[in-house]
Amino acid sequence: MNDLEDDDFSESDFNDFDIKVKKYSDSVLCDLIVVSRYLNFNQEAALLAMKELSSRRQEGSSFDFESLIEEKSKELPNITSNIVDLKSMFSSII
Secondary structure (H helix, E strand, C coil): HHHHHHHHCHHHHHHHHHHHHCCCCCHHHHHHHHHHHHHHHCCCHHHHHHHHHHHHHHHHCCCCCCHHHHHHHHCCCCCCCCCCCHHEEEHHHC
């Protein structure tokens, strides 16, 4: 997922991501979706990225973003956490 570096993506881009989303490559948009799903972070940006990919498809792009997202998702290791879910713990005590 090193395409992010190639497309000059920075944290400040999230401030007006809805405007700048069109300048990112299909691959970068897929990376953003994968990372967002993996870390459960910035769902709004992932939604905008998916909308942009869908829009490009409707305009005639043949880029198979669904397969790329699935492929990249499978490459990531499973996150296992031994952290106790405090909400569940407290609700079971009460």
